[in-house]
Amino acid sequence: MQIIVSGLIFGCVYALVALGLVLIYKTTEVVNFAHGEMAMFSTFISYVLLTSYGLSYVPAFLLSLLFAAFFGLAVYFVFMKRVQNAPHLNQVVLTLGLFMVVNGVAGLIWGYQQKSYPTAIEGKPFQIGSVFISANEILIIILTVILMLVFFLIFRFTKIGLAMRAASQDTMASELMGIKVTTVFMGTWIFGCVLGGVAGIMTAPLTFLSPNMMSEVLILAFAGAVLGGFVSLPGAIFGGLLVGVFENLISYYISPEMKIVFVFLLIILVLYVRPQGLFGGRKLMKKV
Amino acid sequence: MKKISLLFFVSLLVFVLAACNETTTGSQLNNAKDDDELYVTRGVTNDKILIGNISPHTGPIAESGTARYGTEAYFxxxxxxxxxHGRQLELISYDDQxxxxQTVQVAPRLVEEDEVFLLLSNQGTANNFAVKDYYEENKVVSFLINTGAPDFTATKNPYWLGTGLTVYNIEAEILLEYAINEIGAKKIAVVYQNDDFGNVGFDAVKKAIGKYEGAEIIxxxxxxxxxxxxxxxxxxxxxxxxDAVLSFSLSGPTASLKKSMYDLGIDVPFLVTGLGGNNTNQFELAGAEAWEGTISSTPxxxxxxxxxxxxxxxxAEQLAKDFPDLPIDGFAQSGWASAQVLVEALxxxxxxxxxxxxVEAVYTLEDWDxxxxxxxSFSxxxxxxxxxxYITEAKDGKITPIxxxxxxxxxxxxxxSE
Structure with a gap:
């Protein structure tokens, strides 16, 4: 039981990261490899606010999300907008470059020594049946579900969501229909980065804060997103949770060395049976 | 068809020429050094001794590379x-991430361009292995390398003198002995990082546990x-x-593990190798309460x-002056300590x-404190x-020898024991 619950908690972290990945991919069709590193950077900003400026948790949390929003904005205008019409592969390579730049800069500024990061809710874990869980871990689960629902509803039922979906399908047609594609993309990058910031701040107490804290998380979040079909927000959450639980089970019953191997085996299996992913559903490309 | 065979012939010729060229330069290099001499002396002038170092300045474990600052501070x-003896010491350190x-690329720079006297505290087992043959061919001495792998020093190889960490299998046996004889543990759980580092410790425990009656790895x-x-x-x-947990793990994973154990309410003696335990930052990472009582060893x-x-x-004064941002109980301390031994031998x-x-002078160090x-001790x-x-215990934010x-x-x- 403990294995599954612990897996669910890490799964939530993967899910949060996957959510940002999917959000950006769904609208701009770019897989943002720098997502984890940008999240790490925002987390460092919140750490500086917490320690050097002595802010309490909530204002530091909000301010760093504000920073994340500006960060997303800057990345979009400085880098991504310029290559918006280039092939997607070029854009993806650019995000890989950003990955290295952000990682290196964070290392230069804050060094590589791991730092501890406070949890949102302090307190010792308590026992339910045979399972230990802490209040903070419950918060992570609730937060993940709420964020997923909010973004799901925005996409499905609002005009912004409609604009986002339209822009992803055909940039030029949307532009002609009066959708400001630049604004939509900008919004997506902002939301994606804010989501990343939330994920980073939730991850840091578990993995400790360091420039490399997101590397494994990003790979597994990516796996989760692929499992979920990469275009579905509930799919990202479900995929993230599945990966979290699955890797923990493998790690316990088989061996920790094999967990990534098995996670990717699972992906191959799922994609073999359902090439569009678990929640990839009926999203068919209609190109005229 | 003719063209292709011509091309083939030309490329074959180029290949043969290249091969010849390599052998000639190789033998020239050997002639340049006296073949009968075991050692060559480089990097010493009337007023300076050049010391080389390769360690990670960037990358995932860049933190451990900060040992070089300790060396620099002592210099x-x-x-x-x-x-x-009137000569100034100068450290040249390159990054191999x-x-x-990367080590293979920067090592020739130190040896052939900078011509350092010796290599001090070069880091990493795999990294040192990658250039082992190169160093030996060029008669370069590596002093107190920063790895606990026994492979370099156990063979009494003339070019490898000492490690800056306690060799992992020695440390493992000492920790095991302490767990069984001092703590009275019989059933021991062993945590290990599944690579060269963790396996050396784990294998040593597997081998040594037979010496203790009733003790087993469960x-x-x-x-x-x-x-x-x-x-x-x-x-x-x-x-x-x-009854006790013995862990061969690095600092970050050790802190995560100890935290997870604490969250599950596991309260048994926890012994960890010095690389994972001898650092007060662990109180921060794992949480002060979770880290309390952790037993480790330190040279x-x-x-x-x-x-x-x-x-x-x-x-502490020198480090605060030269590198005020570095923690005094981090890796810098090992760099400082290694530099002390180097200076004594010089x-x-x-x-x-x-x-x-x-090298003769190094051999005269006997139980030198x-x-x-x-x-x-060298011979x-x-x-x-x-x-x-020393065996240490984490207590009230400090790591105290017990x-x-x-x-x-x-x-x-x-x-x-003394």
């Missing part, structure tokens, strides 16, 4: 006080580097219900436990410095250097 201290492929709990989530390892430990006192020690004061080697004389290390037969440790010096005899495998 500054010595230089400000007149140097060694802990990647053996759980083998591996993890891999990059692992962030230690809940399954903690559950495994909990399910096996051990030198932690500065927080002996702030009044005169040697420690010199170190002093003993005399004014007319050659590599031969230096003039540095931060508990004791340093022609013993290339380990460090075979003594035993006297414990020494392992590499010849007999006996453990004696």
């Amino acid at each position: 500054n201290y010595i230089n400000e006080n007149g140097g060694v 802990y990647q053996p492929s 759980a083998e709990v591996p993890y891999v580097t990059g692992n962030e989530d230690f809940s399954s390892q903690a559950v495994k430990i909990k399910d096996s219900n051990p 030198y006192f932690n500065p927080t436990s002996a702030p009044d020690d005169p040697q420690m004061k010199v170190y 002093e003993r080697a005399g004014e007319d410095l050659t590599m031969e004389k230096f 003039g540095s931060m290390y508990a004791s340093v 022609k037969e013993n290339h380990y250097g460090l075979t003594s440790v 035993t006297g010096k414990i020494t392992y005899d590499p010849e007999t495998g006996e453990i004696s």
Whole structure:
């Protein structure tokens, strides 16, 4: 039981990261490899606010999300907008470059020594049946579900969501229909980065804060997103949770060395049976 | 068709020429050095000795590369006080990002361009392996390399003198002995990083546990580097219900593991190798309560436990002056300690410095306690250097020694304590 619950908690972290990945991919069709590193950077900003400026948790949390929003904005205008019409592969390579730049800069500024990061809710874990869980871990689960629902509803039922979906399908047609594609993309990058910031701040107490804290998380979040079909927000959450639980089970019953191997085996299996992913559903490309 | 065969012929010719060329330069290089001499002396002038170092300045474990700052601080201290026999010490350090492929690229720069006297505290097992042959061909001496792998020093190879960490299998045997004889543990769970580092410790425990009657390994709990989530390892430990946990893990994973164990309410003696335990940052990472009581071993006192020690004061002052941002009980301390041993050997080697004389001087170090290390011993037969440790316990934010010096005899495998 403990294995599954612990897996669910890490799964939530993967899910949060996957959510940002999917959000950006769904609208701009770019897989943002720098997502984890940008999240790490925002987390460092919140750490500086917490320690050097002595802010309490909530204002530091909000301010760093504000920073994340500006960060997303800057990345979009400085880098991504310029290559918006280039092939997607070029854009993806650019995000890989950003990955290295952000990682290196964070290392230069804050060094590589791991730092501890406070949890949102302090307190010792308590026992339910045979399972230990802490209040903070419950918060992570609730937060993940709420964020997923909010973004799901925005996409499905609002005009912004409609604009986002339209822009992803055909940039030029949307532009002609009066959708400001630049604004939509900008919004997506902002939301994606804010989501990343939330994920980073939730991850840091578990993995400790360091420039490399997101590397494994990003790979597994990516796996989760692929499992979920990469275009579905509930799919990202479900995929993230599945990966979290699955890797923990493998790690316990088989061996920790094999967990990534098995996670990717699972992906191959799922994609073999359902090439569009678990929640990839009926999203068919209609190109005229 | 003709064209192709011509092309083939030309490329074959080029290949043969290239092969010839290589053999000629190879033999020239050998002729340039005296073949009969075991050592060559480089990098020494009337007023300077050049010392080389390769360690990660960037990359995932860049933190451990900060040891070089400790070395630099000690060199500054010595230089400000007149140097060694009038010569100033200069450290040239290159970054290999802990990647053996990078080590291979920067090593020739140190040896052939900078022509350093020797290599001090070069880091990483795989990294040193990658250039082992190259160093030996060029007769370069590596002094106190920063790895605990036994492969370099156990063979009494003339070019490899000492390690800056206690060799992992020696440390493992000392920790095991302590767990069984002092704590009284019978059922032991072993956590290990599944690579060269963790396996050496784990294998040593497997081999040595037969010596103790009734003692057994009841759980083998591996993890891999990059692992962030230690809940399954903690559950495994909990399910096996051990008397003590012995862990061969690096600092980050150790803190995560200890935290996960604490969250599950596992409260058994926890012993961890010095690389994972001898750092007060662990109180921060794992949480003060979770880290409390952790037992580890160290070849030198932690500065927080002996702030009044005169040697420690010199170190703390110099480090604060040269590198104010560095924590005094981080990796810088090992860089400082290694530099102390180097300077002592250089002093003993005399004014007319050659590599031969230096190595002879190193062999005269016998149970030498003039540095931060508990004791340093070398001889022609013993290339380990460090075979003594203290056992430490984490208490109230400090890491305090709880035993006297414990020494392992590499010849007999006996453990004696003072």
